[in-house]
Each structure stands twice: as C-alpha cells, then as structure tokens.
Amino acid sequence: MDFSYTDEQESFRRELRAWLEENAPDGWLEDPELPDDDAERVEFLRDWQRTLADGGWAGVHWPEEYGGRGASLIEQTIYREEMARINAPPQINLIGINLIAPTLIEVGTEAQKQRFLPKILSAEEIWCQGYSEPEAGSDVASLTTSAEPAGDGEWRIDGQKIWTSYAHVADWCFLVARTDDSGTKHEGLTAFLVEMDQDAISTEPIHQPHDDRTFNQVYFDDAVATDDRVVGEVDQGWDVVMTLSAFEHGSTSIYSIEQRYLDLLEYCRTETRNGTPLIERDRVRQRLADFDARIQAAKAAHRRNVSKQMETGTPGPEGSMDLLVSDELRHDLLNFAVNLRGPAAALWENGHNAFDDTSGYIRSYGAWIAAGTGDIQRNIIGERVLGLPKDDKSKTSHRSE
Amino acid sequence: MDFSYTDEQESFRRELRAWLEENAPDGWLEDPELPDDDAERVEFLRDWQRTLADGGWAGVHWPEEYGGRGASLIEQTIYREEMARINAPPQINLIGINLIAPTLIEVGTEAQKQRFLPKILSAEEIWCQGYSEPEAGSDVASLTTSAEPAGDGEWRIDGQKIWTSYAHVADWCFLVARTDDSGTKHEGLTAFLVEMDQDAISTEPIHQPHDDRTFNQVYFDDAVATDDRVVGEVDQGWDVVMTLSAFEHGSTSIYSIEQRYLDLLEYCRTETRNGTPLIERDRVRQRLADFDARIQAAKAAHRRNVSKQMETGTPGPEGSMDLLVSDELRHDLLNFAVNLRGPAAALWENGHNAFDDTSGYIRSYGAWIAAGTGDIQRNIIGERVLGLPKDDKSKTSHRSE
Amino acid sequence: MDARLTDEHERVQETAREFIESEGGIDLARRQIDGENVVDDLWNELADLDYTAITVPLEYDGFGEGMVYLAALLEVAGRYALPGPLPETAAVAVPLIRDLGTEDQRSRFLPSVADGDLRMSVAVYDDETEPLPGGIRMGAERRGDEGTTEFRLEGTKTLVPYAAETDVVIVAARTREGQGYDGVSLFAVETDHDAVEATRMDSLDWARPMYELSIDGLTVGEDALLGPLHGGGSALVTAMDRFSVAGTAMLVGAADRAVELSVEYGTEREQYGQPIGRFQAVKHRTADMWVDMQSARSLVYYAAWALDEDEPDAARAAAATKAFAADRLHRVFGDDIWNHGGMGFTWDHDAHIYLKQAKSWRNFLGSPEANRDRLIDARLAAERNR
C-alpha cells in the first residue's frame, strides 16, 4: 500500500505548477476573480481554455493523438489538486472535454473525431448536453423528444430539454432523442450531434436561486441533424448514454472542496469576533476539525478508488460514494462558512461572485440535484454496490442502468 | 391561548404531590433505586402499584366507578410530570392499566369488567399483550397463531408470540389469534383473554443487549380460553386491536425525559474535568441547550396536542410526532450522558440499574423498536397526517390501519 | 390550559390569508424582490385591516393584544414572505414605546402607528460582523446643561431593516462606556432629517431590504431618549426576544407552506411511473419537515404566551425558539428544494425566497449558538432558584 506519488507523478505536478504560474490569467494568482459581466465572463473563460489547450493542459486525459497527454487517473488527480490550489477558472467546455469527447473517442466515427475534437479542446465550439426533459427528470429513458427521418439523410427533431447547462452559449448539443417508440423505454433512442445555430432551436434561461442563469430550457421545433451526426447506431442510443455516463463517475470535486476548506481555515485564523480570532473558539475548531476529517476520509477513499480503477479500467458504482460525500461536504462547508460571517450572513457577499461563500452555499443545492440527488446515489449504493433488492419503481437513474 | 394550569388542576397536583411524599416507597425520595434481584423487584413493584391503587392513584384516567378518578388529559399530564419529578417506580401492570382495562371498559362485557378491572388496578393480576409474532413483526394483521372452537364453549390456541413484555410474570394475556383464515388478513381475527397459568403455555425470556430479560417468547400448545373470554365479536378482533391502539397514542414520555435532562444538568454542574465543571465547557453547554430547546418544543407540542384532544376526544396521528421526537430525544440524551462520563464510558455503571445512563442508552435502542420504529412513525405522519400517497407495501403498522 | 389558538386567532389568520391572496399572495414578495416598492400601498391596507394596531394599547387607539395574537398573524404573513416592517413595528417598536416611553412619547407615536401613519424599525449594529452587544458602538454625546439635555448622534448603523420605508428608527447607542449592554441607550430617530441617510444594502433576502443608516451629527432632544439613560440594554434584550419570536413565527408560516408544497409535488409529480411521495426517502423527509415545523410552531406559541404573561421563563423560551428554529427551519426549506429536484432549484419555486429569509434571520440579533448560551444560563439560574 502506498499513498504517495512517484517521482514521475511529482514531476507531472511540477511541470503543471510551473506552467500555471507562467500562464494563469493576469492577476489571478493574487486575486482570483471572474468578470461580472456575462459576455465578458464567457470570453474570459474561452480565452482561458484556449490557453490551456495551447499549453496541452486542456484535455490531459485525452489520448496524445487528439491533443491530450494520456494522463493516468493518478495524474488526473494531481491535475485536480493543482487546479484547486490556485482556484483555477473552470473550463467553459468542461462537458465537451470530460464527457462528449471521450464518448466520441470511444464510439464516434473517425470523421466525427476529426471534425469535433480539436474545437472541443480549444473551446472554439462549446458543447451542451441534451438529456433531461420536463417530464423525465432523472428518469432519462422516459424522454419524449423525437427525431424522425426526413429524407436526404436528414433527421427532424422536436421536443423540449431542460436543465441544459451552457445551452445559451453552446455551439453544439449532444442530444438524445426517441427514434422508435415501439419498444421498451430504453429501446429506440438515438444520440445526435446537433448544431445549435438553427432558427428551429431556441433557448430560454432558467433563473436560479443564486441569481444565475446558466441552466436553460431548449426548444427543438423541426431542428435538423444529418445522418453523419448520429453517434453509434440508430435506435441504440442507450448504449451511448451508458458510455458517456461511465465518464461522469470518473470525476471528483474533493480537491476543490479541500481548497475551500483551507481558505476558510485561513479566514478563521485572521477574522476576529469580540477581538478573538474565530479559530480560538471551541465550537469553530470542532466543526473545522470535523470537516478536516471528512475531507481526509474522502481523499483517501478517492485514492483507493483511483488505485482500483487503474487496474480494472472502469469506474465502479463506488463513484456514487464520492458524489454523495462530496456534495454533502461542499454544502455543509459552505453553509458553515456563511454562518461564520455573523450578522453579515444576512447579506450577499461580493456581488454573487463565483467564489463567494454565499453564492456557493445556495448553488450547492443545485449541485446536489444536478448530481442526481443523494436519494439516487443511495439507491445506487444500496442496489448496485450492496445488492439490496431493487425497487422496480425506483430505477437508479440513467447513470447506472 | 393559555399554557398555564388552572387552580383546580394545580390542586390536583398538590394533592398528588402530598400523597407521594407520604406514600413513596421508603427512602425513594432520597435515593430512588429498585431491588437488583428479579423476584424482589417484581414484589417491590407489585407493592408499589397496590399502594397507588389504595390511594386512588393507580388508574387516574379510569372512570370513578372502576376505581379511577376520571382524570382529564391535562390532569394525566400533571400526573406524568409529578411521577417524573420523583423518578417514581414504574407501574408493573402498566399494560393492563393503560391499554387493556380501557379497552375492556370500552368493548368488554359487564362480567369481564367486574372480573378483571379491580385486579388490574391492584396488580393482583399482571397482564401481558400477545400481538407480535416472529414472522409478523410490525405487520400484526399477518399473525398466524390460531384459535379453534373445541366444543363446550372452549377455544384451543396454538402458535407463538414474541417480544411479549412481562409474559414471564403475567397472570393473563390479551391475545389476538386467527379464528378464520378465509378472508383478507385483517378479517378473521379474534381477541381473547387467556389465563397464563396453563401447562399448555410456556414462556422463554429473550436476552436483551442491556443484559435484561423482560421480553419473552410465548408458546401456545393447545392452550384453552373459554367463550366468555372473547373480547368483542368473534372474527372481529381487528376492531378490538384498533380500539386498544388508540389508547397507545395518548401517552408521552417527555416528562420523564425532562427529568433525566435535569439530572444530567445537575451532573454537569457538579462533575469536573481537569478541575473545571463540565457545565463550563462550551461544547457541553451547547449540547445541553439544544436538548433543553428540544424538550421545551416537545412539551409545548404535547400541550397543544392535549388541548386539541380535550375537545376532539381522540388522539390523532399527531401522537406519532410525540413518539418520534421523544424516542430520538431519549436516545440522544442518554448517549450524550454516557459520552460525558469520559474514559469511564468503557464501563457499565451501577450494575446495570434501571436508572443508570449506560443501561438506559442501550435500552433506548429497544424503545425505538418497541415504539414501532421511526420508519413507521414517519410513514404514519407522511401518509395519515400529510396525505402523501400510500405505499401499498408499507402498511403503517397495526396502530394506524 | 388550552394551548391552542383561539377562534379569534384563527379568524384573523383566515382574514389575513384571504386578504393577502387577493393582493397576489407571494407575488407581493416577488414584486418587492424585482425592485418594486410594494410596502407603501400594502401598509395602508394592513392599517385598514387594523393589523398595525394589534399591539398598540387600547388607550392609544389600539387593540392591546400581545405576541400570541401577533404571532398568529405573522405566521400568515410569513407564508407569503410578506414585505413590510410589521415585525419591526408591531413586535419591537410598539412594545418598547409602550413599556419605556413617557406619556408624551406614547401619545406622539402609538396612535399614529395604530392608524398606519407611522412605520418603525430598529437599528442596533454598527458593525455587520460583530455579534451583539459588541456590535453596538455608536456614541451619543450628551450636550447641554441640566435643563436642556441634548444628544449628538454620529455614526453609521448597519443592517437596519426597511430603514428607508420607515419613519422612525429606534437606534441603540452607547452613552457611557460599559461592559455588554451596560451604557446602552435607545433613541427614537426620525428618518426624514437631512442628517440621516439610508443606503440600501445587498440583503440576501431582497424581499426584506436592509440599509446602512448614516447619521451625520444629528442632535436630538431628551424627548428622543427612550427609557433610562445608559439603561436601555435590558429592554433591548426583551425587544430582541420579541423580534426573534415574531421572525420565527413568519418562518413557521413559511415552513408550513414548504411542507404543503412538498406534499403537493410528492402527490402530483411522477417518476418511474409513481408519484414521488410514495418513495420513503421523499415521504420521510417530508414527515421530518413537518415535525420540525410543528416543533418550532409550538415553541413560538409558548414563547409568545410567556412574553405576554411575563412568565419567568419567557427569555429562556425566546432563546429556545430562535436556537431551535434557525437551522432546522432553514433545513426545511432546503429539503423542500431537494424534494422538488430541478424544479426546486429555480427562481420560480418559492423555497429559495424562504431559504434566504431563514439564512438572513439566522445570526441576526443573536445566532443559535449565542441563544443556546443564553438559554443554558437562564436554565441554570432557574434551577438554582428551585
């Protein structure tokens, strides 16, 4: 058993850290702050991803032939640690980088790879993912958006998607639609790559409680996709969904949570109440220590899991544990951070910025839900890890079918 | 709105308090302790109940004609407060006093009332309640113990009951058996009053984690009951079960929990660690204050509920809230009390006495379960109070059908 | 004992509910959130319904009712996150003036409040990070000789609810150096002075705006001093108890609504071919929400009654109310979001309005931790006296 990194792995870390010190956005290392203005922020994030791509740091886990580094899971862990260390700006095309490109690499045609991968990497084309529907929620297989052949190798798409992150800025959508409704709900689905710049597609932002509008409803009214934009086989879209969802489980946010915790620790060392630093209060110390222990546990569990995956190659349902633990940790930590502000907890902080605790705490409710809710993660653990009897009613979400 | 007691109610309190000061067992008020020896303890508790009965304080809620005081729900609350105040010994025949006698008063024959009620009151005859079976658990209606007519007005009873408190000392059992299995599971049940002193009945104590043996398995092997011992109508036992279970909801243990809390507070004032009283530690104060608030909330909720029942006459499913809150409070409080003992938490306390925290903390797991488990209380609240859709699989226990 | 709302309480709840529904219900709060000022019009209507007169004594044209009556009303207000300084005016300012005011002060303020012509708020903090009483710093310099006592107020109060929508703010200032609340005096300050300026802060709960109130060398006469010089602290503590109970009553009403929303959604929304309320995870979570709401409601009623009756455990009950409810009701709103899945995490769903209100209230005028400290001190004192 060895929890330490090899020299080779440490040199990966040094290379990345040096590159970040050289290439992080101006002033970021001293004071990480995203532009307030929506359009400016999108431009800033596009620039940042292009910078990453130019340096070879946008898709580290991609094969080298497509512009990645073929980074191992452990190197990906180091990558997350280092990005968290500087509170790096998010990759605007993260859905493309982490989910869609790996899926295309696995099941896409060579033409699709050539056409799409470079522009995913550089964020020249931003992607969104069209799964959820108003009546389908976490039960993705119940979706009703339809795609029908319209001759000349074209498909006509009709329906509505919801909770679609980045749809308002996306150039392409990875869409799953029903192409045959004669079978069971898992049959007759097809995955399409759909260009967003069509009159037949409109998006409507969803106003979220932290006053953000990054989720959308997307309406398809006779939108067009061509045959060469079908991923995998027609009517076999569920396999594609499963391929993509396997990539969802490989991720973890524990390192950015740890960084938040360390920032909070620093806050408690310097911030005083009645002249005494917060950190000297027993109740604050006890809570911080409990977070510390939970974070250490989650990190150690993640390393155990990564070590296992390095051998088996596939992320197991244990990924549900990481999601459950991380989402609850993030929420509890941010909620506690807001409470520590004293009476000022009655105020927004820093104008609803991505890095303030108040926005983060409210956003954490959304993160819970986006991750499939703890209820679903607990179903997955109960049924797929532990083998408890399945409730035919409570499908454990598309992630785990 | 008025949370205070009337003068008349206060005089009920004064009368009881004066009586208790006169009649409590020798030395009890200074140092409440039950005899260690099982047989001695039973004798002690029989004596105590006889003393209560002689003073008219055994069945205060019974009608006066049967030896009670016709005490209102509010007077019953005062009764509980006062009994908790001196940590009064339990009534050994509590099942008879609180459940079986009220049921007989409501649906029993006059002959049954005359025969049984006086001896229930004086604890001359101790009662147990034969509901649960190994395969039926909280799903009482699934019971399989059978009673068949054997001619001459006799019934022959065969089967097995479990979790039967006091069966090893009981003289009579309030038993529900299946007399017809042709209908649904709620049909064909009959309630019997069964004399325990028969060769055909044997009891086997269940060894419990706090090293106590007050629960039993009871085996019926051609046991006899006569026609005049049938309660209500033959095959209509479910109605009798429902009548009895309505009385279960009238109770609360919040006042004895409050007394435990006050004892713990006193402990924290006098007990020191490193020379400092426990009560001066922030973490102890915060936990105690949280218990205090929870107890105040439960007491106020109980008073609201009692006030409502004074008008409606029937305890509603809101009683499930009291059970849920009280059981969790008791458990959390006792668990905390054990933790406060420091390293000595690794030891039993005072020889597993009824009043020590360690036994109490372990016993509290049993109390949770005996109360029907929090899962069932939450089902009752969800379905019967809030009207959420019923899961046909998860019947909300016999208490609420 | 009859620990229920009376028929009259229930009637006022029903009337209030009908009235607020007729005005748009929670859309009033949503309009306020969107930047409109709905308080002025709304207040006139509240006054027409006599709600502004509830706690004003009979002899000043009020109804002479107490916290129980007010709490019953505020539950309904909270259900709709109703904007306006009703708790500040009716639960805090009116009782302060009633209990501390001179005859002159009472006559000046109370009938106008009852009529709806005067709205009031309270300003305690000078520092939005310091808890009380350390957060009270503003000095009020005494001037003039014996005959013509005046005070010069200078400084900036923060976290003042509805300062720009109220006519008079009760300001806590230090007139003498002292430990804790010692040396704190209360002043009734009119907001339309040139020397007084209210600046909107970015309150988490946009339905209940908070202001910085800067007082730039305002000289007030002795008739602005409310209660004893240097000795306003204990009355302020009781006022905050009333405020805590009133605020919690609003949250209880909101929580009651959140339970309803979860029950409705759990009954209607289907997933995997079943109403989601049939899943025990949803059902049990909703049951726990209801239990927490009912527990908090019970504490509110008891504390309100104890404050009205001047019971010896009134302060302890108020502390218990805030300590118990703050985080638990906050969780009720979070669980409502959770029960609604994606639909819950939208601006259109009401839970976030309640959630932000709960979070705003949590530390305001005393965190749960501080209230637990007070609670246990009060309990220990009571036990020593038994």
Next chain:
Amino acid sequence: MDARLTDEHERVQETAREFIESEGGIDLARRQIDGENVVDDLWNELADLDYTAITVPLEYDGFGEGMVYLAALLEVAGRYALPGPLPETAAVAVPLIRDLGTEDQRSRFLPSVADGDLRMSVAVYDDETEPLPGGIRMGAERRGDEGTTEFRLEGTKTLVPYAAETDVVIVAARTREGQGYDGVSLFAVETDHDAVEATRMDSLDWARPMYELSIDGLTVGEDALLGPLHGGGSALVTAMDRFSVAGTAMLVGAADRAVELSVEYGTEREQYGQPIGRFQAVKHRTADMWVDMQSARSLVYYAAWALDEDEPDAARAAAATKAFAADRLHRVFGDDIWNHGGMGFTWDHDAHIYLKQAKSWRNFLGSPEANRDRLIDARLAAERNR
C-alpha cells in the same frame, strides 16, 4: 501510488478469516463474554500463525511489518470481535519497545512476543473520569544513588485492558511534576509480582475485559524504564495514535460485518409481502452505513500508512481517524440494530457486541472532541509551515 491492500495483505486477511471461522468465529467472543477465558488458547494459535510477530523487527525474530499490515489483520479480528490483547501487544507495546527500548530491553521482550510467550498491555489512567494527560497521576519515586537507580511505583491504574491476561504492562507514571505529558515516564512492569494485583472491572464490552491494576509499593530497576526519564510523553502519544488506528481497524471490520448483516436481513426478511431492503428507509440507511464504514476504512489505511512512513501528517491522520470513526461507526452498529427491528435488540444478534465495543473505544485514550482539538492544532501548524 497504489492505495490498495497488497495481495499479501489480502492473503493474510483470508487466512485469518478461515482460521477464526474454524475456531468458531464470533462465538469466541461470546464465550469470553459468558465468562470463559478464551485468550490463552487463542493466543497460542495466533502465535502459530505468526500474527504475534508481525510488528516485531526482523532482527528479533519478527516480520518487521508495520501498521498497514497489522490493520489489515485487525480488520478481520474486529469482524469477529476477537478477544485478546493483539492491538495492545502488536500495535502499542512492540513499537514502543522497538523505538524506545535499550538493546537489552528489546532482546528481553521482543523475541518472546514474536514467539507468543509474552503478551503485553498498557496502563495509562489513574482516574477513570479524567481525560489524558490529566488522568496520569501515579508517581514513581526515584531511589538509590547514581549507580543503582531504582523507582518505587505505588498506586492503582484503571481501565487496563487484559491486565490479568498479559505478562507485562507498560505503565505511564509521573516522575516529575509537569504540565501535560511533561514529566511522564514509561515503565515495563511484570504482572506476576506479588505487589501487582489485577481486579476485573465491569467493562461495557465483556469481550474485552478491563482491570484495575493496583501496584502496592513495587520497586523496579532502571531496566524497567522505557525511554527517557520524564520524557516518555511524546512516545506515549504516538503509541496512542497507533492504538487508535488499530482499534478503529477492528471497528471497521465489525462495521463491514454489520453492513453485511443488514444486507442479508434486508434481502431475506419480508414484511408486508416485500423484502424490507426494498424500502428506501432501510436501503438508504444501509447505504449510509456502508459509506461511513468505507470512509473510516480509508482513514485507517491512510493513517496506518502515514504512521509506517513517518509522514509529517501521521498524527493528524490518526486524530482524524479516531475523531471521524468513533461516533459514526457507533451509529453504524445502532443502525444495524434498527434495520433488524426486534431481532436486532437481542443478545443473539451480534450488533450489540460491536456497539458496546464502539462505545468503550469512544473516549478511551482520547475522545473524538479531544482528537478534533489535536487535529486542528496539527493542521494549523502544518499550514503555518507551508
């Protein structure tokens, strides 16, 4: 990095499991609970399997393995609540002698331990209510001149695990007045002296007996002093870290079994015509049990590795392990009882054995609260040095 148990670790787990099963599994613990002494026979068998030699250095006839290897084994032992001072001997005493002992002391004790001829325990508390280090009070009076140093031990240690079943107890005594651990010295005391008497205490966990160890004026030579005079404190703290990790490893094994028991019961037991594990309340509670168990296991592995590697965060990791696991694993066993309904609350169901073990461990050698204090101090020190 490869943060998994090695094949060898897994092999030893498998062997241990087969061995203990063949001896009766958890019935060994039940026999101990019923008053039998199963330790003597069992220990000989553990020695035959070389388990007693695991942490003994190679040069003293051991295997020179560390905490990771031992933790892997103890997980299996914990699954059966295996009686015997294996953690005390292998995780506490052996490393103390290895790290602090003179060549003479090592040669005297370690080969005998490896062979299974010598069992050891540790005695720290003189007062069962005082946490450490305040609980260390026994004085050891220094006698004799420079050439013939002797110490006279007098007093009664309490909460000594397996004192009557061990040959040597490492006793913490004060040889000098001092703050905290300063002035604490460690002595290896043989239990078969006339002046040493072990009296059984009523330990909550009857499978792991605790004793009072009264030492009635025992004079020991300098060769009994382990490590520096007055300076045994820091080694004792590290020893307790190892003990905490070893004890938690046992609880993790028990928790793993408790999850299994809940899964089995949830699959087999039917209520209302359904296996109860299909109800989300049971399913989700069991999932949470598994998550807590896996989290605690991850901490145990990491802390064990960090202790073996002398990583700078080893003490913090050990503190985190105990702080995290104590109450959470206790709840795992309670939830297992809960999942089993009435069947869970019987002597025959194993959960109460584990539950009592968890409660016994909770405050022993450091409550979770005390460990959180240590953790945050260590974290702050590390951050300052970054």
